[in-house]
Amino acid sequence: MKTLTLNIENVEDIEYLESINYDDKVLNTALTIGLKSIQMSQTNMTGNSYIEPLRQIIEENNVENSENIKKIDNMLCDLLNIKNNSSRKGKLGESLAMNSLKKKYPDWKIENTTGTAHESDIFAYSENYGKILYEIKTYSSNVPTKEIQKFKDDMVTTNSKYGIFVSQTSGIVGKKLIDYEVINNSILVYISSSGLNGHGIEIGTEFLLSLIDSGYLDKRHLLKNEDVRDVLYKINESMFELNECINNFSRIKMQIDEHRNTMNRSIDTMHRNVIEYDTRANIIYKNLIETIKMYKPVNVSLLEQNIDISKLIDTSVLNMNNLMYFEKMYKMKDMKICSDDDNLYIIKNDSLVCKLIVNIDSIELSFYTKNLDIISINKEYERYNNDMINVKVLDNTINDNIWKIIEKRLECYK
Numbered sequence: 001m002k003t004l005t006l007n008i009e010n011v012e013d014i015e016y017l018e019s020i021n022y023d024d025k026v027l028n029t030a031l032t033i034g035l036k037s038i039q040m041s042q043t044n045m046t047g048n049s050y051i052e053p054l055r056q057i058i059e060e061n062n063v064e065n066s067e068n069i070k071k072i073d074n075m076l077c078d079l080l081n082i083k084n085n086s087s088r089k090g091k092l093g094e095s096l097a098m099n100s101l102k103k104k105y106p107d108w109k110i111e112n113t114t115g116t117a118h119e120s121d122i123f124a125y126s127e128n129y130g131k132i133l134y135e136i137k138t139y140s141s142n143v144p145t146k147e148i149q150k151f152k153d154d155m156v157t158t159n160s161k162y163g164i165f166v167s168q169t170s171g172i173v174g175k176k177l178i179d180y181e182v183i184n185n186s187i188l189v190y191i192s193s194s195g196l197n198g199h200g201i202e203i204g205t206e207f208l209l210s211l212i213d214s215g216y217l218d219k220r221h222l223l224k225n226e227d228v229r230d231v232l233y234k235i236n237e238s239m240f241e242l243n244e245c246i247n248n249f250s251r252i253k254m255q256i257d258e259h260r261n262t263m264n265r266s267i268d269t270m271h272r273n274v275i276e277y278d279t280r281a282n283i284i285y286k287n288l289i290e291t292i293k294m295y296k297p298v299n300v301s302l303l304e305q306n307i308d309i310s311k312l313i314d315t316s317v318l319n320m321n322n323l324m325y326f327e328k329m330y331k332m333k334d335m336k337i338c339s340d341d342d343n344l345y346i347i348k349n350d351s352l353v354c355k356l357i358v359n360i361d362s363i364e365l366s367f368y369t370k371n372l373d374i375i376s377i378n379k380e381y382e383r384y385n386n387d388m389i390n391v392k393v394l395d396n397t398i399n400d401n402i403w404k405i406i407e408k409r410l411e412c413y414k
Contacts, residue, residue, distance in 0.1 A: 024383075024392075090137075093136050093138040094112060097122060097136050100202060103198075110124045118154050119133075131160050132160070132205070133151075133164070137167040138167075138169045139170045141170055142171040143167045143173060162186065163189070164188075164189045165189070167193065168193075168196055177192050177236050178192075179192075180211070180232070187211055189204045189208045190204075193243060332407075334349050343356065343357065344358065346410070355368070366389070368388065382405065
């Protein structure tokens, strides 16, 4: 058993404590439920929370997989901080674009060349098409024309015939959703507002490959500019519809997540209410049973015999300090201490006055208030609950104030 002294400042908590008359049983139950709730809610919502179980499993296997998990860890950190860091946002966009290209074209040589001057972001090479440069942008506003010019300069520097400029998170000044131009016998394809799902870079690449396969740079090619513009118009329309579908999908999915979170919070609230009402019902039931027992008529044979105080001493149930209170009550006029199979009672003039509960470290006196006209309690030592006034006396306490309260309480009964 542990005794604590607390300073409570929350008004709602104080009102609740007053409503239950500081009942020890209710407080103990509330503390237990509160502890369980705290333990259940202590989830650290960071990247490590998700990655740590995977890390433990993979690191138990081999070093190679350990390196893979570090990459996943870094990507999670990028995702968690993407909105606040443009550099991380750019790296994430490049990484997702690389993955899309590698999945779509597994036989191509694909490299990240971000750290190399005048090399754009991604370099791709295939035996059939040669070298293709990719520039990936994740701007929050439309990409300016100076960035387009830098990309054109990179193509000249690297002697590349083909280039694809992708803006994943914004438009490109002067360009449609998908657009192209031919400069110095080189084809440049532009993809705007493509998103991070990889669709844009794949569509742009397929469009470029179609132009190459049609011999568009060959003067004798059969594909007319009008034909390309018609195809481009249809592709733009389809891309617009695709973006609209993706945006609606994302919006509805977000709404689903929001509704799910709202429902989960409501369910959590109802679950807490269920626990609270279940706890309160158990407490009320126990108090109800105690009340019924207190209203039970006293056995006539019980009234005719007092308990011998010496027997209480012999049983060693009572601490000597508590025995002192019994002796004082025993000597009061018209007072009897009687017992049945389960409990001790104080009876005055053949009327039930008080029930005594003997614990290992204390005794509790529960005074019956049915016949009292006025009820007042001393909040320092007494508690009122279910028509009973309860006084608890610890076995290591000799307190004259407590005895005066008990004595005064006993004298109230005629």
